[in-house]
Amino acid sequence: MNKVLLVGSPNSGKSSLFNRLTGLSQKVANFPGITVDVTSGSLLALPDVELVDFPGTYSLQAISAEEEVAVEYFRRALADPEVRHVLCVVDATRLEKSLYFTLQVIRDAQHHGKLITVLANMADIIDRNNLTLDADALAAEIGAPVLMVSAKSGSGIESIIDRLRDALVREEVSGGRWSETPDALLRGTAHQLAHQHGPRGDVLIQSQTRLDRFFLSGFTGGVAFFGIMLLLFQSIFTWSAPVMDAVEALVGAVGSVVVPLIENTVIADFVADALFGGIGAFLVFVPQIFVLTFIIGLLEDSGYLARAALICHRPLRLFGMTGKSFIPMLSGVACAIPAIYAARSVDSQRQRLMTYLAIPLMPCSARLPVYALLIATFIPDETMFGGLLGWQGVAMFSIYFLGMLMGLIVTGITHRISRVVADDLPFVLELPPYRLPGLLPILRNAEKRCRHFVTKAGKVILSVTIVVWILGYFPNYGADLATSWLGTIGHFIEPVFEPIGLDWRYGVAIISSFLAREVFVGTLGTIFGIEDAEDNMAPLVDQIQASGLPIGSGVALLVFFAIALQCVSTLAILSRETRSWKIPLRMAAAYLVLAYMSALGVFYLVEWLV
Ligand SMILES: Nc1nc2c(ncn2[C@@H]2O[C@H](COP(=O)(O)OP(=O)(O)OP(=O)(O)O)[C@@H](O)[C@H]2O)c(=O)[nH]1
Numbered sequence: 001m002n003k004v005l006l007v008g009s010p011n012s013g014k015s016s017l018f019n020r021l022t023g024l025s026q027k028v029a030n031f032p033g034i035t036v037d038v039t040s041g042s043l044l045a046l047p048d049v050e051l052v053d054f055p056g057t058y059s060l061q062a063i064s065a066e067e068e069v070a071v072e073y074f075r076r077a078l079a080d081p082e083v084r085h086v087l088c089v090v091d092a093t094r095l096e097k098s099l100y101f102t103l104q105v106i107r108d109a110q111h112h113g114k115l116i117t118v119l120a121n122m123a124d125i126i127d128r129n130n131l132t133l134d135a136d137a138l139a140a141e142i143g144a145p146v147l148m149v150s151a152k153s154g155s156g157i158e159s160i161i162d163r164l165r166d167a168l169v170r171e172e173v174s175g176g177r178w179s180e181t182p183d184a185l186l187r188g189t190a191h192q193l194a195h196q197h198g199p200r201g202d203v204l205i206q207s208q209t210r211l212d213r214f215f216l217s218g219f220t221g222g223v224a225f226f227g228i229m230l231l232l233f234q235s236i237f238t239w240s241a242p243v244m245d246a247v248e249a250l251v252g253a254v255g256s257v258v259v260p261l262i263e264n265t266v267i268a269d270f271v272a273d274a275l276f277g278g279i280g281a282f283l284v285f286v287p288q289i290f291v292l293t294f295i296i297g298l299l300e301d302s303g304y305l306a307r308a309a310l311i312c313h314r315p316l317r318l319f320g321m322t323g324k325s326f327i328p329m330l331s332g333v334a335c336a337i338p339a340i341y342a343a344r345s346v347d348s349q350r351q352r353l354m355t356y357l358a359i360p361l362m363p364c365s366a367r368l369p370v371y372a373l374l375i376a377t378f379i380p381d382e383t384m385f386g387g388l389l390g391w392q393g394v395a396m397f398s399i400y401f402l403g404m405l406m407g408l409i410v411t412g413i414t415h416r417i418s419r420v421v422a423d424d425l426p427f428v429l430e431l432p433p434y435r436l437p438g439l440l441p442i443l444r445n446a447e448k449r450c451r452h453f454v455t456k457a458g459k460v461i462l463s464v465t466i467v468v469w470i471l472g473y474f475p476n477y478g479a480d481l482a483t484s485w486l487g488t489i490g491h492f493i494e495p496v497f498e499p500i501g502l503d504w505r506y507g508v509a510i511i512s513s514f515l516a517r518e519v520f521v522g523t524l525g526t527i528f529g530i531e532d533a534e535d536n537m538a539p540l541v542d543q544i545q546a547s548g549l550p551i552g553s554g555v556a557l558l559v560f561f562a563i564a565l566q567c568v569s570t571l572a573i574l575s576r577e578t579r580s581w582k583i584p585l586r587m588a589a590a591y592l593v594l595a596y597m598s599a600l601g602v603f604y605l606v607e608w609l610v
């Protein structure tokens with residue numbers, strides 16, 4: 001198969017072009033370092049050609065982990081006889097940023113006899129602002145064709161295909177103008193060429209500076225930051241709620257139609273509790289994950305998140321992290337898995353480890369149903385200040401805040417005592433231009449994330465629900481949970497949870513939640529014999545209240561869930577990213593001990609207060 005490489009500097013629009021050319025939906029956003037892995041897909045117009053999308057790099061000397069991935073892969077790819085062509089993307093509005101890398105790529109490609117085409121992307125911005133870029137003159141200087149294209153409007157895409165079609169039938173040629181030129185000389189030439197041929201960007205820069213004066217200055221910047229974060233959190237809860245209710249109602253309705261049609265009682269019980277209960281338990285989160293990814297996408301693509309990372313750099317440094325840790329941590333509020341991937345853009349290895357430490361403590365959405373159940377059970381549904389503020393809302397906010405605070409405390413302490421030598425690299429973050437976000441790619445990305453959640457998390461959650469159901473249903477066919485297999489296991493582990501005032505039933509629910517936290521609610525539902533506990537929490541709340549669980553235990557459970565690392569997928573991905581099992585396993589053990597001790601402390605404190 002013929003391969004074509006798509007390389008270029010960060011944020012120049014490689015993935016946008018990739019999506020145009022392949023019809024796939026790689027994540028695209030206005031922030032350098034969005035693509036962190038090499039991905040490929042076949043061209044729509046030439047199906048036997050594979051296009052390979054790279055993470056952006058500023059030069060062929062890698063600084064961050066994702067750049068290393070790209071550079072190493074690029075070097076290997078150039079030696080691969082299947083690679084026929086290199087497409088090098090530059091941001092036509094910011095030539096000075098990408099020409100050095102482009103010349104390096106041209107040199108190495110020529111050295112290996114590969115053909116190369118430069119794509120001057122963002123031609124739409126050049127046109128709209130009446131700027132000029134003389135592509136032919138530039139092409140003559142650098143010795144490679146330059147095509148003006150726009151991934152946004154689609155202009156010039158045809159010319160890329162024509163060029164590829166034409167180039168693929170040509171023989172490889174070796175040697176070329178730059179093939180032996182050293183880096184230092186390339187750098188000088190790049191600077192000169194950018195100055196000579198680049199568009200005069202004053203118009204673009206002026207409006208940007210005005211916006212930055214607002215968003216980055218001390219007072220207005222701070223107010224805007226808190227306003228935007230508040231909006232983000234509001235959106236997760238308030239705006240997703242109606243859709244979540246609708247999903248619950250739909251799953252419930254389908255279940256109530258299907259279940260009565262089944263004659264065999266065992267199968268009917270299984271379908272009602274394990275299947276529909278299990279499906280309902282995780283489908284409710286889909287709207288929330290959608291809204292959150294959508295809004296983070298808007299912020300990212302507008303160029304704001306890069307500013308937010310800059311604002312947070314100084315405070316985060318106190319905790320051994322960097323401004324670039326901000327986006328991974330923020331993503332961790334939705335789910336730790338994309339957050340761990342996002343941490344690849346943190347350059348220093350030590351700071352990346354600190355970021356990994358913080359991510360699992362961010363209040364991810366899998367904790368939400370557990371919090372919702374416990375808060376509904378123990379915190380009175382009363383308001384203060386004339387209905388303006390509800391106690392339950394305050395409790396939810398506090399437990400979210402606790403997670404983030406713990407994240408900072410843990411990284412702060414580790415930072416102080418850690419013996420890992422600091423490889424403090426300078427904080428270099430290119431501020432992308434402010435732009436109106438492109439809605440379609442963001443919607444597509446949000447949809448992709450939801451689909452990923454449903455397929456990946458869904459499998460785990462459904463399997464756990466089924467296993468818990470089987471253990472709880474047999475050997476006495478659901479007649480008595482206490483003597484079922486599940487009950488036996490529960491009684492065995494009861495002594496561990498007794499000090500926090502929890503009996504075997506909660507023990508079983510906690511154990512099952514180690515595969516995925518949200519399973520806790522479903523398991524408790526099964527244990528208390530309530531169908532569809534996830535869809536309708538009220539009866540479960542009544543049952544727990546009636547079981548006489550002390551409030552101290554409820555608050556202790558909240559704290560336990562805020563800290564413990566109960567997520568198999570997170571551990572698996574952490575081990576992949578750190579290339580070790582030691583780090584995630586130690587983290588899981590440490591957070592388990594911390595969670596248990598904190599829960600115990602809180603239990604005694606609350607019981608003493610009450
Ligand atoms: N106006 C305009 N915006 C574009 C064009 N191409 C890409 N963009 C925007 O530029 C930003 C960066 O696009 P990406 O495709 O993520 O860039 P990338 O080169 O893959 O970035 P990294 O993966 O981070 O290196 C996004 O906000 C895109 O919407 C274009 O032709 N015109």
Ligand SMILES: [Mg+2]
Pocket residue numbers: 014015016027028034035054055056
């Ligand atoms: Mg990309």
